[in-house]
Amino acid sequence: MTDAANPLRDPRDKRLPRVAGPCVLVLFGVTGDLSRKKLLPAIYDLANRGLLPPGFSLVGFARRDWENEDFRQIAYESVKAHARTPFREDVWTHLSEGMHFVPGEFSDPGAFDALAMAVKELDESRGTGGNYAFYLSIPPKFFPQVVEQLQRSGLADDRKEGAWRRVVIEKPFGRDLKTALELNDTVHRVFPEESIFRIDHYLGKETVQNILAMRFANTMFEPIWNRSYVDHVQITMAEDIGIGGRAGYYDGIGAARDVIQNHLLQLLALTAMEEPTSFSAQSVRTEKAKILSSVRVPGDLTVSTARGQYAAGWQGGVSVKGYLEEEGIPADSRTETYAAVKLEIDNRRWAGVPFYLRTGKRLSRRVTEVAMVFQQAPHLPFSHTDTEELGQNALVMRVQPDEGITVRFGSKVPGTSMEIRDVNMDFAYGESFTEASPEAYERLLLDVLIGDPPLFPRQEEVELSWRILDPIEEYWASRGGLDQYTSGGYGPDSADELMARDGRAWRRL
Template sequence: MSKRLPQRGGAERPVGEPSGAAPATGTPGDGTAAATGPAGPLPHWTNPLRDQGDRRLPPVAGPCGLVVFGVTGDLSRKKLMPAVYDLANRGLLPPGFSLVGFARRDWADEDFSQIVYEAVKEHARTPFREEVWRQLADGMRFVPGDFSDDTAFKQLRHAVEDLDAARGTSGNYAFYLSVPPKFFPAVVRQLKKHGLANAPEGSWRRAVIEKPFGRDLASAHELNAVVHEVFGPDQVFRIDHYLGKETVQNILALRFANTMFEPIWNRSFVDHVQITMAEDIGIGGRAGYYDGIGAARDVIQNHLLQLLALTAMEEPASFDAQSLLAEKLKVLKAVRGPADLGRDTVRGQYAAGWQGGEQVVGYLEEDGIDPGSVTDTYAAVKLEIDNRRWAGVPFYLRTGKRLGRRVTEIAVVLQRAPHSPFDTEATEELGRNAIVIRVQPDEGVTVRFGSKVPGTSMEIRDVTMDFAYGESFTESSPEAYERLILDVLLGDANLFPRHQEVEESWKILDPIEEYWAAHGRPAPYASGGWGPEEADEMLARDGRSWRRP
């Protein structure tokens, strides 16, 4: 490559060093140990206010490093590398933090640093600071090779050992598998073969896996078995980036930190729940991945069923990973799929149409798509939960591409008042009360209720009360990958689905996929609309209708 930046040399102060802070002490591997380098200890800074119990201040990772496989992909360039920089810029990474890239490129360390630099400049959320960049770049290394190359993995081990000595990472490393699932077995077995999965005494090693976690129950079970040959369950972090979004975490706060919502969060007051993830884009350059996977496997099995679990779960004993897992598992095990798969499930495929003022092609005309493909780009299902809280309350889940707008929301729609003293004419424009949690793009919560229209007559219409993150808090929400990467480095598994959840989700979806595979083609729908007519008919049979966000 022709471009070069000065990569070596430390910043004037370590990344994240608060003014006047003192170095922390601790035992190796517990996340608080002081890092060591060639010239002696590198200070690991903590915030004394947080040490005194001020929870407003986020925790800082201890000495550690991150190894990213598939570092040349879009996910790494657009999300992972910028997230690492943003964490460093916020002072949440240790001064000796190290980043190792592994990919099939004939690059030197400086080439890799240049690629990361360009990704950070283009996609980072926080302002660029030269001193932060220099400190981060000084700990970057690149290892060229493919996943069957023993020599490359030997070189990776040497790189990790060198960074332990030079940067004081204390043997603590997370291995991020930003690669297709078919490569997971090869990577984890190479890590085991070359001793990279085994942490030195007092240190830790962790594996981070991107979805999809299999394509059905059998493949998910096989994948989990392969990964757990090398890493224990507590060492495996399955990334579902939706769980890192502030508004998803706010579901728990909304329900369990307030007394106004939880008393009505049950079958006595809730009519139904709608969970929507709509995208206004097509498949873009993802034809190779998406065709044969489809909307249900890509989104419902993970994102939407996780949102359902958080919405429907009972209050956990605490918010540690095991307590959250226990309650989410109870809900997923209680989910009952449609009794009539023909009536209560819909799959669709976008056709040509207009999107954002431009004419777009249909799915079958996209580059790389087989003209006879039956892959679903839209999926809607009706589920119920067999427990005392939710018996008889339908949960409608839908997702699709080329829909009217990009939006993800959870709408808890309440029952109508059992008796109304108002004339029918007074309430003819009154809909159902609803609590809507907006996950993206306008993060917040909306409560919809009826209010009298000003004037001499009694006329009632829907109004809304809105909470928006951007208006209520001065600090912008961090990207999901910032939160999740930091949690991996801290060993906090709260926001990561465990293998039991993955397998229970496939048990819900597999019968639906099997039915679809045996029954014809997906229903076509025009790009820019809200999906096939069959999806509207599915709710109409229940006397309900989809929300139009």
Template sequence: MSPTGRPNPLRDPRDRRLPRIAGPCSMVIFGVTGDLSRKKVMPAIYDLANRGLLPPGFSLVGFARRDWEDQDFAQIVHDAVKQHARTEFRQEVWDQLAEGFRFVAGAFDDDEAFDTLRRTLLELDEARGTGGNHAFYLAIPPGLFGTVASQLQEHGLAEDPNAWRRVVVEKPFGHDLASARELNEVLGEVFPSGSIFRIDHYLGKETVQNILAMRFANEMFEPLWNSNYVDHVQISMAEDVGIGGRAGYYDGIGAARDVIQNHLLQLLALVAMEEPTSFDADSLRVEKEKVLAAVVLAKPLNRSTARGQYVEGWAGGEKVPGFLQEEGIAKDSRTETFAAITVEVENRRWAGVPFYLRTGKRLARRVTEVAVVFKRAPHLPFSEHSTEELTQNALVVRVQPDEGMTLRFGSKVPGTALEIRDVSMDFAYGGSFTESSPEAYERLILDVLLGDPPLFPRHEEVELSWKILDPVLEHWARTGSPEPYASGAWGPSSSFAMLSRHGRTWRRP
């Protein structure tokens, strides 16, 4: 309880006092042979079972064009769990979970296969007590969403008056505003809005959710959280790896569509939003949508944006190829592997404060962070030499790795002279809590099964994000190729010029 006697909206009583256990249900995974299913979804389901958060009769159905039996599918899940699960492998948990495994072979346009799927789910309702409650996870390319959704509808699987049916889709939610709207219409014709769960796995990370806790559970930050005190905000997601084996997906998509449109703009919304009246899904979404509707691109775009493409260089002590040398990439590809944009939020709180968003592959290190950089003190009563090393105060939220927060401020150096130097006060999740953080997909899949949607963006948020990004993509399409940058560096020179022309620099994580 809060000091006023009212429930604390930031503390979900189900998390601490009662476990959030899903009721009777099953999940069907389309695209069960892909990396997403093997590395994320299947291990997360096992971890939930291992933590006692799934019902005893929970069932998992795989759907793919493979000549498999149920036991073959079980072996695939077993291998994925052994390799990627976060929690320890316990045979008794596995045995109970595996009893509910089923596999349906067929193509997405195969009517007979969907008839088999319907019979399989009815059998699970009877044998496992799943109660007609089924979630359909579309771990497949967006171009196939319509086919699967239509098949679910035609075979009576999309709705049940006595149970719930939900569909889960992964990003990208379209490749521009028009395609996002088309995708929303396709899903909306089959499932009601409240039954469509769009997964942005960044919103399931503990440190992302902690932005809300940090802002609204502490009095010390919110009075400073405005243009009177904040100079600018940097939101970065850097990867030290290349595209790996994702050429088929990545080429033509690029860094801006892959990361800025979803992850980084969602982080911006959480940082910049007003305090919601409560932490239910509708209240959170209303405030995020207000922020995204107020976001405008800084102009001109040739100076407020940057894009690049990594070339060969050194990363982790090894010589690595450039993007155009990666297998499956066209030699004349104009797909960017680095993207940065400058935006402003046109409202009273943030007027005049630039938000710098950047993401890239083959950068110097892997890090995702939000840095709120404060204005300099209007007057420093120290000599010039006393503060030559002093920089601006900053609050940095580290999303990954080394999850936590750092507060940078000036402090006196021990000694007789009055010398001021930057110091950092650090909070790390691993050092402050004995509980290990659940993987993002654990939280999000459990929320799907519970029908708890606060962490899932609604279609209005998706469309507002595309409205922000589309003009940038159109500008880049007209202006030649991305600027080369060396692997292992921090991106192209144009990204540094974005900030330096205003007397600012990117943080070096």
């Protein structure tokens, strides 16, 4: 939806909140964890903030034999348990009036005909204008079936003049380049590219977006954001949990496909990209694609990659199982729960600067961050003993859980001697802003309903990411090692050795 299509918004005033226009959101997979813990609470939070239109309607589709009231009760419990904003009965009452449920199988044409009838009735009763968004919170293997049913039933393209149809796809976008291309062809047979929204929820996080704000709104950072000053970059997503009940999805996918191909490569692109001409979707995506196309995978993957599986151990004072002991995991599984890779970027800004990406489960703590580690000063007019505790300057952008920015630099220790030691200067979102950061899904759902695509990766980015990861996955499948690491620790020894070979070390988790 453009500003011109919203007469309530003056396009010159960027401070006014963006409000979605009349629409129906159809949620497939409404009984899953993502819907209950993230999507339904995010929809309520948007309504609570006044960002949904009065006639907004939500239709759930699943195999359960539910009536509308059953769906509303499940949604009520999810909102009460997981919503970010305070619960208000008046908001809930108004929102729940537009909640409907359609039972059915993805293979049942009759169920989709009933769905088409339900949303058309909502058009008439709630004034939703024939605008439909279809959120596929379902396993990727069902995407082709659902998309084809949407086309057959007329839901995808039988629309009034000026109305829109959009489809939202959750990662993973395939499991390699081949399947990503197949998935893209399937969806494109029904929906044009501008109507396809590929959700990477990390891109909806305030701190991820702040990478661009920090770089391009401040003159103090950009002049040193290059090979002349930066020694290397570390991008980390560490989790302190295991796979939980995700064995059916996770085994055979692994840490690299689950996190590096999407989250971490998107963080790399935002960190390394050139300044876009504007924050429009086209400008931002163009610069991200340039960077991803410049990424080079090292020739010797034996020394530039590492992977491992978590073994049994202690975490938070509790004994936890190893990956091979988790329910539903084969005893001979070769799926990694930790992955680390070294990448380089072949362009003028970053030539010779390695980017180290790592992700893992059952590590010592939960943290996601981008750390820009700078070169040592070319000359120190101090004695060695004065600076033996001095490390490298670093700028650390913390994505979660304690969102903020840390600057590490050397400072004199109080006293009579010239002793210099690392200190941190810290900025925390929670301490600097009175307004709490919205959840990523709030921002992304609103962007879908408005039709604002800058934070959604387009197909070109997906394909470029798979071109980076596929050679690594092929190497691992043929002859790559797989080390065990103790739960609650810092990952496999091979990851530390990867850094040590370059004379560097991972930031401590």
